[in-house]
Amino acid sequence: MVTHPNTVQPDALSAPDQVILEVEDISKSFGGLRAVDHCSFSVRRGTITGLIGPNGAGKTTVFNAITGFIPPDTGRIMFRGEDISHLRPDQIFTRGLCRTFQIPREHGTMSVLENLMLVPMGQLGERVWNTLFRRGAVAREELQYRDKALEVLAYLQLTHVQDEYAANLSGGQKKLLEMGRMLMAEPELILLDEPAAGVNRTLLKNITSNIQTLAHERGITFLLIEHDMNMVMSLCDPVIVMSEGRKLVEGAPAEIRSNQAVLEAYLGGQYAAAER
Ligand SMILES: Nc1ncnc2c1ncn2[C@@H]1O[C@H](COP(=O)(O)OP(=O)(O)O)[C@@H](O)[C@H]1O
Ligand SMILES: [Mg+2]
Structure with missing residues (x-):
């Protein structure tokens, strides 16, 4: 097996309970629409944390706020104990917090x-x-x-x-390429926006096992938005559920699967859209 070029972060592996990312009371409105509504949650170092919820729940907007693409109206974002709320995307990137986009952004002619x-x-x-x-x-x-x-x-x-x-490249290969671009930057925390969407089953296995290896062997922390429930339930712990712009519940996959409030959020929201 090829070894990964990132250096192992021993403190990350030995202190799994440490919080690496703190989202505190984030809100974001677009015109009259409150996309994110006083949302708070934290991500522990070394975890693969899932972020799920019906379409339009505000998940991508939260990612945009965390990574400096959309300044939040309220609240703050703490990364490794530092307030990054007012930093530019490139400044956040060089601090070791990287993200992929729902639609990959490769340089096609290179x-x-x-x-x-x-x-x-x-x-x-x-x-x-x-x-x-x-x-x-x-x-x-x-x-x-x-x-x-x-x-x-x-x-x-x-x-x-x-x-x-x-x-x-195929859609799935482009997602892998995006992941590769992040690995070049030696990140501590990777945010993935729908890594499974439009990816065939073979590549999906590749992506899933890469995430697991990077998390477990290299101590890289993941926060991932995903609609593919099989992937979320097998890969993520804990799982955070967002609904109408805020955190609804957080728990182990099994708890989330049988949680009544979660079921209602999906049924009451756009369940069909979320299943796409
Ligand atoms: N740039 C934007 N301008 C206007 N409305 C937006 C913008 N981005 C997101 N929204 C709206 O905010 C809500 C939350 O969107 P989003 O964060 O993309 O949800 P999710 O990723 O959970 O599906 C949706 O109603 C969406 O239409
Ligand atoms: Mg989204």
Whole structure:
């Protein structure tokens, strides 16, 4: 098996009860619509925490607030004890909090390998000073990125498509590529927005086992939005249920499955839409 390039974080593995992310009283309105309504929850280090709820419950908006894409109207977000509520997405990213989008955002006209190498290059290679005066350093670093990118691709079983244009990948492969782009950044917390949507069964297994390995062997924490209940119930613990912009309940998968309030939220909401 190919070893993952991220360094193991021993403190993450030995202190599973520590809170890594705290969402405190977040609200967000769009015009008259309150998409998120005083929502609070926390994510413990080393967990694969599920975030579920009917369509329109506000899950993606919460992700957007956590990652700096949409500033919340109220409340604050604490990541590793730091208030990140007013930081830009790139500042949050470099602190080790990464996310994927419901619709993958690959660079279609670049190869898969180039897509990965692009991630950390922004930190050294793009600076004019370095390009002009430190060519050697940039070239060395580029080689390192290449090695790391190849390692990430092998890890995700994407080596066979490394020279393909990203645009030519299947939906599931694009999701894996997005995960790969995050791994290049050595994240501590990964937010996944519907990783199973539009993914075939083989790739779904690949994605699921990657999440498990990264969580259990590398101590990376996951928060994932997913409509595929089989995936949520087998992968996530705890599961947080959102309804109408706030947290409804949180519990172990078995508790959530038999919870009456959860059932009613889905039935009362757009159950059919949520099942899509
Ligand atoms: N940028 C936006 N502008 C206007 N309304 C939005 C925007 N983003 C989300 N909404 C609305 O906010 C509500 C919550 O959306 P969302 O967070 O995407 O829910 P979920 O991901 O749980 O399905 C929905 O009613 C949605 O239409
Ligand atoms: Mg959504």
